[in-house]
Amino acid sequence: MEKKWWHSSVVYQIYPRSFQDSNGDGIGDIQGIIQRLSYLADLGIDAIWLSPVYQSPNDDNGYDISDYQAISPEFGTMDDMDELIQKANEYGIRIVMDLVVNHTSDEHSWFIESRKNKDNGYRDYYIWRDGQPNDMPPNELTSIFSGSAWELDKQTNQYYLHLYSKKQPDLNWENPKVRNEIWQMMNFWLDKGIGGFRMDVIDLIGKIPDELITGNGPMLHTYLQEMHQKTFGKLDVLTVGETWGVTTEDAKLYSAPERNELSMVFQFEHIGLDEQPGKPKWDTRPLDFIKLKQVFTKWQLALDGDGWNSLFWNNHDIPRIVSSWGNDSPQYRVVSAKMFATFLHFLKGTPYIYQGEEIGLTNTPISSIEEVNDIESINMYNERMQQGYNKEEIIHAINKKGRDNARRPIPWDESLNGGFSTETPWLALNPNYQDLNVKKDQQNEESIFNYYKKVIHLRKENELIVWGDYKELLPNDPQLFVYERSYQGETWLIIINFYEKPTIYKDDDRKVETIVISNYMDSSKKIDKLELRPFESVVYKLKKSH
Structure with missing residues (x-):
């Protein structure tokens, strides 16, 4: 296998709303990230996976994009973005953009045109179908965010497909015009010198909704090979696909170098091991540790020489690992968080650190739905209240699996709002921020932060960790x-x-x-x-x- 820079790299995910606010509006922004580049360089990371900063109405916190080639004003301007790419590069850090091309926002110009009438030139950019008799949706496909995946648009009396929020209509990848628009947009970003793409729910782009096929559709890999050829194929970049239902055999199709698709995929088999089979993620069970080891070993062995693993515990969708499967009590939080670092970072693959993981941030319990921001948690709460669930049970499920746990602002020090912002943050910090923050961890030689620094340095200095x-x-x-x-x-x-x-x-x-x-x-x-x-x-x- 040809050695690439990302084989030996450590990637750090930034959720920009919650990283650093530079202008006092309570929302993290691009200039805030620029301010903290020296911190990331000190940690030793090689690339930033940047969650979406594109223009968006924020129905799903930026994963609903209304303009791929514009920056959301809350994060800054395109000049700020260019400055981030350049300054990160000066630190030897590459910017990996989050690419969300399974769907757009319903406020994207393509969809605004698409819904005007059935003859519009943009109609086939999305997936429109007639309903069944008695005002029923075209079929029983359900949204990952609860309810039907079909929304009736009264203007043309047809339904459009949305596998996520109804404000996130799915693109029609069967339309070559759609694909060409996406290749053009990807090349716009690659021309700016970014280090690659993290591809949101990329396993869904080959969907055939009429046959109830969503993930891993028959044309998926054809589309990815076309993407490789038309965009990043000749460039030295990292491409990682988010693929929830992937098997080891599927992962080889995505990441075997000779297939000309992606560098690697995120697989989530280990993440679901505390969930009840066939039920939503909110219905949990104790972690099966033997199974956890089996899953990691299976992936280590299966992709050896035929692909590449991504290694992660946390991201913007997953609660804090030290609270979920470790022990976040004052007595054990530090050794527990270091244990998770050791477990993961000495495996074969590219490790991903989610912001705050390197200081052992914990989950943030809430007691009322009024404290929740995440659309997925709110939809589940409303749905289960209607179904007669006990309110305390629902809140317990949100505390355990809700996405807000990962999205709370980073506490940089013990000052007001943890040094994240001079104003009230968009989402409250964990109340423990005065004891648990970056400044304290940096100053303590035996901290989680300094442990991560050592682990990252070991990977850079020892080919055994990368290739063994x-x-x-x-x-x-x-x-x-x-x-x-x-x-x-x-x-x-x-x-x-x-x-x-x-x-x-x-x-x-x-x-x-x-x-x-x-x-x-x-x-x-x-x-x-x-x-x-x-x-x-x-x-x-x-x-x-x-």
Whole structure:
């Protein structure tokens, strides 16, 4: 496999509304990101995945785009965007734009034209169908944001498809004019020197709604190969697709280099392991740790040589991992967050850090629906209240799985509004911000932030982490995740106690040369009977066997 810059890179996701406000309107913006580039350079990251900053009415916080080649005024101007690309580049940091091309906003000029009449030249940019008798939608497809995926437009008395909000009509990728518009728009951004694209719900673009096919439609990979050819194919950029239902075999189709599609995909198999099969994400169950290990090992082995893994715990849609599957109490938050870093960052693939993960930000419990901003959570609340669910149960589900958990502003210090803004933020900070903020973490040598710095530095300095073979040990152990990485005669052993309960690891066959990194100050070098403390994780370099 040809070595690319993104193989050895660490990507940092910024959710711009919540990163840094520079102009005192309570909303993070592009100039705020520019102000914090030195922080990101200090952390050691190589690329920023920038969640949407395009013009948008913000029905779904920017994932409903009304103009792909304009910047939303709340974030700044195109001049600000050009400055961000240039200044990030000076720090050796590339900007990966969020590409949302499954759907647009209903306020996009294409859709405004499309809905005027059935003969409009833009009509086929979207998916319009007649309803069934008795004013029923064309079929039973449902929206990911609750209810039918079809919305009746009274102007022409036809329904349009929206797999998300009704203000997010789906584009018709079967129309070559639509694809050409998208290639032109992508090249507009590539010409600015961006480092690539993260592609929102890209597995849906091949949908055939009349056959109830949404994900992984028959033309999906043809479209992606055309995209590769018409846009980024000759450029040295990172492309990562968000693909919720993907299998390992699918992922190879997306990311095998000879297929000329994408660099890698996000798969979410591990993320759903605390959800009840076949039910919405709100219906949870305890995490199956053995299954978690099986999923990671499956993906490590399946893509080896045939594709590339993306590695992540968090993003703007997923609650904070240290609260979800770790322990965010004052006693264990720091070692627990460091354990998650160790677990992930020594695997093969490109790691993604979501803003605030590097200081161990926690979920933010709410007690009333009035405190919620996220459209998905609000829709679920209203739907379940109508269905007779207990209000406390619904709030509990939102606290556990709601997207606002990830979207709260970054606390930079203990000052008013955590140094995020001089005015009231668009979404309240976690009340713990005076104890848990960037400044405190930077100043503490043993902090989560400084642990992440070390982990990122190790990846840059050791090809073993990037290219080494993966082998899992003790797959059936109920609380230990143990794996080896081997490369050119060198082997590292990664031992992780996933839980608070102490446990013992025994290994008489291997001898330790040195401790590479540990989340406790005084981890033992003896692994013949290693006593692991709560959430303890250690990376050992092993002596070569003769």
